[in-house]
Amino acid sequence: MNSLPELPPHRAGLVAVVGRPNVGKSTLVNALVGAKVSIVSPRPQTTRHRLLGIATFQDGQILLVDTPGLHSDSRRAMNRYMNRAARGALAEVQAAMLVIEAGQWREEDEAAYQVLAEARVPCVLVINKTDKVKEKGSLLPFIAKVTGGREFAAVHPIAARRQDGLRPLVASVLAQLPESPPLYGEDEITDRSERFLAGELVREQLMLRLGEEVPYSTTVEIERFEEDGNLLRIGAVIWVERDGQKPIVIGKGGERLREIGSSARRAMEHLFGRKVFLETWCRVREGWSDDEAALKQFGYAE
Template sequence: MTEQTPHRCGSVAVIGRPNVGKSTLTNALVGAKVSIVSNRPQTTRHRLLGIATYPEGQLVLVDTPGLHKVQKRAMNRVMNRAARGSLEGVDAGLLVIEAGRWDEEDSLAFNVLRDSGIPVVLVVNKVDRMKEKAALLPFLQQITEGREFASVHPISAQKRNGLEALVRDVLALVPESPPMFGEDEITDRSQRFLAGELVREQLMRQLGEELPYATTVEIERFTEDGNLLRIGAVIWVEREGQKAIVIGKGGTRLKDIGAKSRMQMERLFGAKVFLETWVRVREGWSDDEAALKAFGYE
């Protein structure tokens, strides 16, 4: 870094409808897994910070739940509040959409960003999945007409294509400032929170079709014993029948969820993990604001 290129640092909200790849993009920019990923909508339920540090500057990324047009349950309302609240005090916004698709929820996300008055970068994700590559340019022309963007970036977050140019343009939108976080920091969330999210990721991946929104995870115990982390996780469901689905025949499914969660924790925390999991029932928790607050939903 030279005298001519001052260090830049600022916060950037990552906004979009559910399932467009916001968390995959956040993880790719940070260079580590701070946000859980599955191919189910509503995987991200919390607003969380991912810290992306580069020689030229630092981007504090606010990964958000997807914005929903229909808010049937308390869970949806809480998630929409988290997504909208993430725009307070940020310097720029990334509107993430899926290549070849723009619907009402994309328009809702655009309007929320536009009304906030911050510069908006359009991130067109999953371009690698477009069968007709020639359709990309007409699609971009169609969706940018009448909408103002600071820049437009077709990318593949999963394959990390197009990220360098995106980072360069986003850094140009944030103020000259020293970094907010240390070079080795990747998130503001605790290991305890991340442990719960990694268990929930496995639930979403293995039970998505069967239990789309009926599960959450509470970490009851998190202790350090030398280089060993002892973690106790309670998986909450809403009905007895759901408990049986999570446990699986002879407990096989719960064992598999636990084993895969533990491997992810060991990779992220760089320590040995002893993980215990239990399944308990609390009826109607996802439509109960008090229960959501108790489980750490903002």
């Protein structure tokens, strides 16, 4: 009598996604989850909060802890908060992914590696943005240089934006996790509320549409979040730090604020799967990003 082939054990666990700013951590999380749970822009420090992305596969479930980029600037309360959030993500994880950019190994990459080495969790090295490397033959020497004298459970060159190389990466990450049934439902994609995600989608538009410095002086507070049948009524306040920044956000005749609101609304409707009525305002709170009390009010809490 023939026996049935033994299925591989189901695995599940928490995996921190760590690296310096702007290496593509959030893009990778979204690609693995299969939905947009982390906002993305070309700017460093787009991610400010620790966020859980739930990636469910046949053989296991990876709970991706997307973190702010580790960086050396700790002069302001916001920077210190983001570094604490990134380091705090390692407290309960079973594994980690160190995400770097192909062809680059900077001091901040080394600092991120040292943080992971101190945490003593299995670390998979993810070399992202390989699609931007013109000389593909340079990748092998680069990998040899980065891995020399450093310990990694596996190494995976990928292009998260194009979803290249993700299947073998998933297999390597699952191999680091304990045997466990799924920890979340198959249709769940994040532990964050729709209210939180709404604020992030507004902030994403600020990062994409404003000039060099202003986006870092803005944050978003959701004042109203009401369900009206299949309609969501959302009121969002965009906070800036100085009076001179307010007209920049609003734009001539309110045009830029309308564009921000319109794009954010469409993104919400796509993510939430229902109609959204969004109102936006811009207000000033002097120096909020260096004010611990203001940070807590706006949701930047450990």
